[in-house]
Amino acid sequence: MTTSPAQTCSAARDADGYLPLEQYGALGDGRAVALSGADGSIDWWCVPNMDSAPLFDRLLSADEGGRFVVAPTEPFTVERRYREASNVLETVFTTASGKAVLVESLNSSSAGRLPWAELARRVEGVEGSVTFRIELRIGRRADTVNPYWTRMGHHDMFTVDRVSGLFRRSDNVRIERADDLATVATATVGPGERATVAIVAGEDEPLVVPPIDDIDARIDLSDAEWRQWSAQLHGDGAHHDLLVRSALALKLLLYAPTGAITAAATTSLPEKIGGPKNWDYRYAWIRDAGYSIKAFLRIGAFAEAKAGLTWLLHRLGDGTQPQVCYTLNGDPVSPPRIVDVPGYKRSQPVVMGNLAGDQHQHGIYGDIFETAGRFVACGNVLDARSAETLSHLADECADRWRQKDAGIWELEDPQHYTMSKISCWQALQRAVELVEAGQMPSTCRDRWERERDRIAAWIEEHCWSEKRAAYLMHPGSDRLDASLALAVRFRFDGQDRLASTLDAIDAELGRKGFHYRYSGASKEEGCFLACTFWMVEARMLLGQRERAEAQFAAAMATLGARGVGTYAEMIDPDSGAYLGNLPQGLTHLAVIQAIATLTGREL
Template sequence: MPQPLPEHCVTTSPQQTCGATRDADGYLPIEEYGALGDGRGIALSGSDGSIDWWCVPNMDSPPLFDRLLSADEGGRFEITPDIPHTVTRRYREGSNVLETVFTTETGRATLVESLNSNTAGRLPWAELARRIEGVEGRVAFTIDLRFSRQADTINPYLSRRGRHDIFHAGHVLGLFLRTDNVRIDRMDDTGIAATVTINTGERATLAIVAGEDEPLIVPPIADIDARIDRSDKEWRDWSSLLHHDGAWRPELIRSALALKLLLYSPTGAIAAAATSSLPEKIGGPKNWDYRYAWIRDAGYTIKAFLRIGAWGEAKAALTWLLKRLGEGQPQVCYTLDGKEVPPPAEVDVPGYRNSKPVVMGNLAGDQHQHGIYGDIFETVGRFVACGNIIDSQSAETLSHLADECADRWRLKDAGIWELEEPQHYTMSKISCWQALQRAIELVDEGQMPSTCRDRWERERTRIADWIGEHCWSEKRGAYLMYPGADQIDASIALAVRFKFDGQDRLARTLDAIDKELGRGAFHYRYTGAAKEEGCFLACTFWLVEARALLGQHDRAEATFTAAMTALDARGVGTYAEMIDPDTHAFLGNTPQGLTHLAIIQAIATLTGREL
């Protein structure tokens, strides 16, 4: 009989499923991927033992593995039993090391996976390590290693140098390393086919070591194997220090670990998600590249980190954000190294479950969103409220930004949802109010120069008056998406956290959002979105937090419990951007930072932790 995993592997969201879960076109459900990371890149490992996405060396580099977007021809690193099997998957407790237990009629074995780090932090190379451990009986595995051709723009090839198997894939040079019990059956320019049989108590370790246009060290496979457990310890040491001892701690820790994966350690930038072009509706055209750093996402994530005591991550991300602002006109998003995001370019691959277009790059870099003002000042305000200090150069930058907000708030913008039609979006105006309110508070706390305080106060009052006059609909009992619209916008739930005036109107707006945008446990972004996308997971948790702040604790907790129960029934705790409210299949890019940080904020608010 199968034995339980050791205690250190327990998590709140185990999944047991048949190993043969790919659809007729060869794609796994998005929820069947777990994420591995090292502070620079993220790999997605499927429930069938196939790593189908990994951009090397960075999250926004071209993919080395891209089966996620091209089931037949895409790159992958697959380790799977050679006969029918069932699968149980869990992250190790407090860790981003993933364990998958394969059970066949002949035995059981565990696949342990990690993007390795070291005691001194991130390694100066990418190291993907996979260890197979024999638990009971005997299990034979097949191994299939192929590299992405990046829509036929590169032609990977393999070679041998001495005892080493070397691969070349565009600008990436790498090694395929393994223990002696892994037998190579075929190695050519199409990839590597291998086998290994594991008996009780035995193990085999396979690894890829890679870098981009740089010399490579060849670590002993024993050292790589040891770094799996060392990495696990580093994750557990980090997560054990997070400040939350109340209810739902395992769920909060799991989301914090997902956010930590998205923090790009060389600069402090925070990627919105690890993937590109996963569809918001299967077969639909809303497929975006989220491997960049949005000001909005960075701001929200910094606040989440501050709230749970992840001070180093919050400081690194805030420093990155303020440096970008000091370089000139703020942009909506940046590359992870702080440059302009390239415009979207279509990539000629089939796309996830044949959803096109597949794109690399993003149009958001050319947009203007008033929300960035509120996001920046709310983040700095929270940083200061935690007892920290803003430097004089940053204070000067923020002062200019507050002036810009006071000048521009009357203009139309693309809104929080980055829509093509500029409008006077209600949430954008609230964000401008928020920015000036936080700027005034920072002045009063001695963190910013007071020269323009009176002007900011006047404009803040004018914004509130304008919103009250133009954006409220007594007929609908809600703030509208923009003046004259007949649409409701779920993001207005955030106004409660921002302490925008008028709690009665906000409470009524929450009821309207639930009634019009709610579907089961989840919510759509705005009126009409159901036609073209799934429910946006962050919206549900924004509503949870808003109701809790308004004193509606029972309703908030009921919504949270229903949503987390549905999510915990899928996958291993790595959540995407959206969900199909009927099937609970995940949609959109994954892991999605907004989803995980919204969960953290909801839990912290429900348990009474200070904002």
């Protein structure tokens, strides 16, 4: 069994009404993710899918945003954690008059994901008596819609645009006020007593009206299903609890209807408070999908890995130019549009959509082939269509590697990024290995080998700096790039030069146990959490166990003290505050890979 880290905090909002990001836990059901704050307020939930419009958006609009609050009416302190090996979240509220536990889940059933969205929240009395205030306020989407409530038979029903939902409650939940602005209720529980509230919602579809007792029972059923899934993961020993927690977070980002893997569940959470780098990450990146599939394979989550790989290969096998990212249904991502809401801690702009869909990144070639190579290495096989798709991509990589691209960090300045060239080398090397394994046709093998070797020679000639004793971000620059730590996992040639590059990255980009993405990034963003765990993994693969373990312990000491195991994209190294969208898939999969490498699990 795994024990989730506990979070003890006062759950105080700042003067503008915002909670620290590290005080959110994530709930999910295979279609959407809800963020529950430590003060009992669910401040983000897109319905029915992760890339749908938000039903609750207090995360980006503290005053006017939609929220679903279940919190004591008295001042309280909080201790919270996930149930063991589960994505069911528990929050213990202690007041002057008593103690009670809030248990919450985006429910599933014994047959898997429910055909409707069911967000369930149950309060259980432990000591004394605690009265809870319950507020359900539907978001207005920057005043572009006006939610309204109706009475359908004996049921309270809301409608906002194409989404309809039911507010279900147990008999001891008393409605105090109900209008089109909000429904407000109260419930009091003592030892052994419970009260349950829930939302059942769907888009353009009839709604089932489940009895509240059935909804309540599905909280525990969902918990059992999560624990059963976690029990099948490979490995034990050191850091197993942390590995399972990140695996559970990564599982939340797998969009079950298609197999797409979402980069993160939110949009526009700033990389620096007050800064303009606020992106919409509710889409599926080829890079993130490839890395996530590898992580799933490494821990034995084969069904999730296969679903993700099938989605990825289908996107690449339709004869069109590969995109950097797609919607969860596999469509092109719309350009960003600005949404007129205040933004998290007044950080603007708030956007929906992403420009990355129009970029080219050479890294997609390496990501695809590394994923396919790992899939085969685990004893699986490719079908004929997938092998043909990969052959065409290898040819494309061999043709295009000399061009500039946007790089792994999706920068606006096209360059010959060193990491992009290494990714092309990686793609052609894995293509050759797949030929040797009998998984791809050998017709173009000689060409792939020649171009692979040319790429390696080009990198050595143009990207290495004797002055910096490191590979540079790109030729003609003096900058460093922390993503080059990945070259060790990719088995790029030259361990001495890679080790020296890691030392340079630590010296220039490291701060208080974490790492910035590249030279100059500290002026406009926090440390990128995945980079630190890539460094841990690289150190371990280079035989530097003590340094790897020390870096891992330092990072986890900070993260373990900051929340319940739902990690964001970045962290402020001075304050420890989370920055960027969450839960962030790259962070969680980097944790998984680092732990697996530390414990000696095969790549």
